[in-house]
Amino acid sequence: MMPSRPYVSVSLAHGEDVRRRLLDLGLIDIRYKIVASDDALYIPLTDEVTEELLDAKLTAEFSFGERVFTPAAEGPKTLTEALQDEIPPELLDLVPRAYDLVGKIAVLEIPEALQKYSKVIGRAFHSIHENFETVLSKQGAISGQTRVREYVLLWGEDTTKTVHTEYGCRLAVDLSKAYFSPRLLEEHNRVASLVQEGEAVLDMFCGVGPFAIHIARRVRAKVLAIDINPHAIELLRESLSLNRLVGIVEPVVADASQYVAAMEGSVDRVIMNHPSGAQAFVKDACGVLRPGGVLHYYDFVGGEDPEGEARGNVARLVEEAGRACKDITLVRRVRDSAPYEYQVVADAVIE
Numbered sequence: 001m002m003p004s005r006p007y008v009s010v011s012l013a014h015g016e017d018v019r020r021r022l023l024d025l026g027l028i029d030i031r032y033k034i035v036a037s038d039d040a041l042y043i044p045l046t047d048e049v050t051e052e053l054l055d056a057k058l059t060a061e062f063s064f065g066e067r068v069f070t071p072a073a074e075g076p077k078t079l080t081e082a083l084q085d086e087i088p089p090e091l092l093d094l095v096p097r098a099y100d101l102v103g104k105i106a107v108l109e110i111p112e113a114l115q116k117y118s119k120v121i122g123r124a125f126h127s128i129h130e131n132f133e134t135v136l137s138k139q140g141a142i143s144g145q146t147r148v149r150e151y152v153l154l155w156g157e158d159t160t161k162t163v164h165t166e167y168g169c170r171l172a173v174d175l176s177k178a179y180f181s182p183r184l185l186e187e188h189n190r191v192a193s194l195v196q197e198g199e200a201v202l203d204m205f206c207g208v209g210p211f212a213i214h215i216a217r218r219v220r221a222k223v224l225a226i227d228i229n230p231h232a233i234e235l236l237r238e239s240l241s242l243n244r245l246v247g248i249v250e251p252v253v254a255d256a257s258q259y260v261a262a263m264e265g266s267v268d269r270v271i272m273n274h275p276s277g278a279q280a281f282v283k284d285a286c287g288v289l290r291p292g293g294v295l296h297y298y299d300f301v302g303g304e305d306p307e308g309e310a311r312g313n314v315a316r317l318v319e320e321a322g323r324a325c326k327d328i329t330l331v332r333r334v335r336d337s338a339p340y341e342y343q344v345v346a347d348a349v350i351e
């Protein structure tokens with residue numbers, strides 16, 4: 001008899017995002033095949049998963065139950081298994097367990113000690129994840145004003161350009177030309193879900209425009225999306241034609257500080273997702289936010305109390321800008337950014 005497993009089912013529109021999220025959390029039972037019906041994906045889960053856990057981890061609507069799944073084909077299930085005979089046993093522990101999946105591209109981080117096996121690792125990765133057309137490895141850290149890094153091809157088509165889908169939003173991405181992280185999907189969706197019909201939103205550091213696209217797909221708001229990197233804005237323009245939008249997005253290549261200083265009128269909400277640099281721009285944001293408007297402030301913070309530090313930073317910076325935080329409605333860790341350091345967001349209502 002075929003084995004019965006707990007499963008989560010989600011609409012096909014959210015299927016890929018949910019699958020990636022559960023895979024990152026290690027909650028998918030990869031010994032079984034995912035089932036796709038006409039309108040839903042059924043994902044087999046490990047025994048520890050409960051409906052409460054899914055409620056806490058997923059934002060998409062889902063149903064939870066138990067059903068029969070077909071075992072996945074025999075063969076290696078993990079990259080480490082696939083490399084058993086390819087690299088020395090003492091190095092197997094260093095094989096990357098996590099990777100980023102961006103559209104048709106998989107991105108690995110190969111430790112120094114495994115560099116000479118990187119092409120072998122790329123081929124092995126593809127042998128167990130056949131639907132990716134390109135496997136890249138990160139080269140160096142994200143740096144500079146435009147927050148990009150270099151990549152080296154490990155396997156497949158030599159490209160850094162793809163279309164990534166998150167929460168049904170199609171985003172044109174070119175990893176070597178403009179910043180993009182597939183780990184921010186929950187944050188893009190969270191902020192977009194707060195935007196009301198008719199709002200004027202300013203995204204000061206829009207990158208390839210994920211916040212703008214999420215918002216304009218959901219509500220009739222107007223988003224002014226600024227980035228200093230012309231490649232980022234070119235990619236956002238491409239995404240505008242890939243999505244059915246109800247809102248309006250105005251992409252602008254500019255230095256956010258200079259552009260905002262010359263702006264007339266006010267906005268209801270400012271998004272400042274440039275955690276390594278946002279501090280220097282809070283004054284500009286405060287100059288255009290209407291009383292009662294919301295600032296989404298992002299920071300890299302570590303220490304004993306990262307949330308407390310981000311909360312303190314935004315309150316101080318807003319005060320230095322001659323305004324005050326009426327309320328800080330939320331402070332949360334968005335993701336790990338380095339060992340003992342987090343990207344934290346604070347939502348502040350400005351008086």
Ligand SMILES: C[S@@+](CC[C@H](N)C(=O)[O-])C[C@H]1O[C@@H](n2cnc3c(N)ncnc32)[C@H](O)[C@@H]1O
Binds near residue numbers: 179209227
């Ligand atoms: C962390 S990335 C943006 C991420 C984007 N909000 C997202 O969620 O994918 C920060 C962006 O700020 C842009 N940037 C840096 N300095 C800037 C400035 N002075 N004015 C406008 N954009 C700037 C960079 O080009 C980069 O795309």
